[in-house]
Amino acid sequence: MNRLRLFVAASLALGLFVCLGVAAAAFRATVPSASRLGAITSGAPMLEPRSGQSATLLPDGRVLIAGGMRRNQDFYKSAELYDPATGKFQSTGDMAERRVGHAAVLLRSGKVLIAGGWSGEGGTDSAELYDPITGKFTLMATKMTARRGRPSAAVLANGDLLITGGADHDGPGGRLASAEVFRAATLTFQPTGAMHHARVGHTATLLNDGKVLVAGGVGESLTASAELYDPQVGTFTETGSLITAREKHTAGLLPDGRVLIAGGSDERGWTGNLSSAEVYDPATGKFAQTSAMNDSRFKLPAAAVQLREGKLLVAGGSADAEIFDPTTGKFLVVPGRMNDKWHYMTETKLRDGSVLLAGGYPDNDHTTTQTWIYRP
Numbered sequence: 001m002n003r004l005r006l007f008v009a010a011s012l013a014l015g016l017f018v019c020l021g022v023a024a025a026a027f028r029a030t031v032p033s034a035s036r037l038g039a040i041t042s043g044a045p046m047l048e049p050r051s052g053q054s055a056t057l058l059p060d061g062r063v064l065i066a067g068g069m070r071r072n073q074d075f076y077k078s079a080e081l082y083d084p085a086t087g088k089f090q091s092t093g094d095m096a097e098r099r100v101g102h103a104a105v106l107l108r109s110g111k112v113l114i115a116g117g118w119s120g121e122g123g124t125d126s127a128e129l130y131d132p133i134t135g136k137f138t139l140m141a142t143k144m145t146a147r148r149g150r151p152s153a154a155v156l157a158n159g160d161l162l163i164t165g166g167a168d169h170d171g172p173g174g175r176l177a178s179a180e181v182f183r184a185a186t187l188t189f190q191p192t193g194a195m196h197h198a199r200v201g202h203t204a205t206l207l208n209d210g211k212v213l214v215a216g217g218v219g220e221s222l223t224a225s226a227e228l229y230d231p232q233v234g235t236f237t238e239t240g241s242l243i244t245a246r247e248k249h250t251a252g253l254l255p256d257g258r259v260l261i262a263g264g265s266d267e268r269g270w271t272g273n274l275s276s277a278e279v280y281d282p283a284t285g286k287f288a289q290t291s292a293m294n295d296s297r298f299k300l301p302a303a304a305v306q307l308r309e310g311k312l313l314v315a316g317g318s319a320d321a322e323i324f325d326p327t328t329g330k331f332l333v334v335p336g337r338m339n340d341k342w343h344y345m346t347e348t349k350l351r352d353g354s355v356l357l358a359g360g361y362p363d364n365d366h367t368t369t370q371t372w373i374y375r376p
Contacts, residue, residue: 040321040336043356043371044088047080050359051367054104055346056112058132061085063348063356064092064112066130069100071365075119076100079130079137082358082371084350096128096139101150101344107184108159115163115182116148122169123149127182127189145180145191152204152302154212156231159184162192162212164229165199175200175219179229179236193235197225201247201264203302204229207282208257213239215261215280216246222267226280226287240286243278252304252312254326257282260290262314262324262331265298270363273298273317277324277331291330293322299343305355307376315357316345321374338372347374 046065053068053076063082069075075098080089095114102117114137115127125144128137144163151166161182167174177198180189195214202217207228214236215226224245227236242261249264259280266272273296278287297317304312307323314331315321319338322331342360349355355374361367 037323037332037334038374038376040334040338040357040372040374043358043373045369046082046089046358046371047091047369048076048078049367049369050076051342051344051361052100053346053359054102054114055348055356055358056104056106057348057350058106058112059110060132061351062132063350064104064130064132065089065346065358066095066104066112066114067099067102067117068359068367070367073120082356084352084354084356093130093134093136095137097124097126099124103151103153103161103163105153105155105161109184113161113182115153115161116144116151116166118149122174123147123167129187140187142188144189146176146178148176149174150200151176152202152214152217154204154206156181156206156212157210158231160231162204162229162231163189164195164204164214165202165217167200172220177219181231181234193229193233195236196227196238197223199223203249203251203261205251205253205259205303207253207259209282211282213251213259213280213282215251215259216242216249216264218247222247240280240284243287243289244274244276246274248298248300249274250300250302250304250314250316252306252314252324254279254312255310256326258326260304260312260324260326261287262293262304263297263300263317279329293331294333295320295322297341301345301347305347305349307349308353313347313355313374315347315355315374316360317341317343321357334374336372339370340368342368342370 050068066079077094099117112130147168148166175198198219199217212229224242246264262277275296295318340362345360357372
């Protein structure tokens with residue numbers, strides 16, 4: 001009898017052990033490991049505290065950090081270079097004009113175009129070229145067709161640059177519906193068809209068919225409108241509207257050609273931060289709701305960083321960074337936190353697949369020199 005009791009007890013224990021093992025395996029299958037999500041760690045500080053700066057990956061793997069501000073109306077001409085080989089920053093030549101919220105794009109020539117932005121009390125129409133070989137900026141003789149503070153820019157399939165909206169001065173009357181194209185071959189700006197809506201704080205995303213999706217922002221008021229720019233004819237066509245009107249959000253192209261729109265704020269600004277996200281389908285011309293982020297955030301980098309397997313990294317406006325997985329339609333929080341909600345920080349994908357997160361300001365005007373590295 002004692003042997004029978006021992007046998008039964010052992011059998012029950014073995015069964016419980018097997019059940020627990022199966023349950024644990026199932027749990028591990030549904031919760032991504034930290035190694036799959038990567039992690040965020042602190043990086044070396046920049047030479048200057050900055051927010052609203054630009055960050056551009058150069059052909060040699062370094063990152064050009066240009067302009068930005070220390071605080072309101074205290075804008076920089078200065079620039080610096082991040083070298084992934086040393087993990088440190090070093091100074092480089094100054095821009096000809098102080099600016100924040102400008103467009104910065106690597107051209108096929110290897111030089112960087114810096115165009116527009118806020119400079120002093122209003123937007124500027126000036127542009128300059130940075131040569132990484134000499135480490136110097138050169139002010140261009142040709143100007144933009146309009147003064148544009150915080151425009152949105154998208155590199156077209158042929159290497160030209162579409163620049164949309166922005167504002168020539170602060171306030172509703174200064175917001176622009178006009179657009180222009182920078183011709184890389186001739187280094188000139190040319191007007192193109194105007195948008196249907198004036199907007200600033202919007203996003204511009206190049207689609208797989210060569211068109212550009214322009215979404216959201218503020219004109220006379222906050223808008224949910226979206227439109228498509230066709231470079232073949234140089235005009236904008238209205239498309240489906242956002243489910244939620246938003247500004248200062250982020251956008252990212254997904255592997256199947258759809259576009260993720262996430263975060264931003266509604267008409268309440270600082271108190272109206274959004275966690276919601278939606279996806280635009282070029283095949284239907286419509287936006288569909290997707291899972292919300294784990295934190296609300298605005299004043300984000302205009303373009304989310306594309307990671308391996310088609311995932312997107314969203315950082316800024318929160319102490320946490322998140323990864324959007326298009327296969328599940330969900331956001332996952334990346335292990336490792338930043339020490340505050342950094343607004344108008346930059347995120348730049350490096351050659352090895354890691355991402356440099358730099359600068360920004362929290363819920364006051366104290367910008368930071370801090371940087372972080374996301375490693376997949």
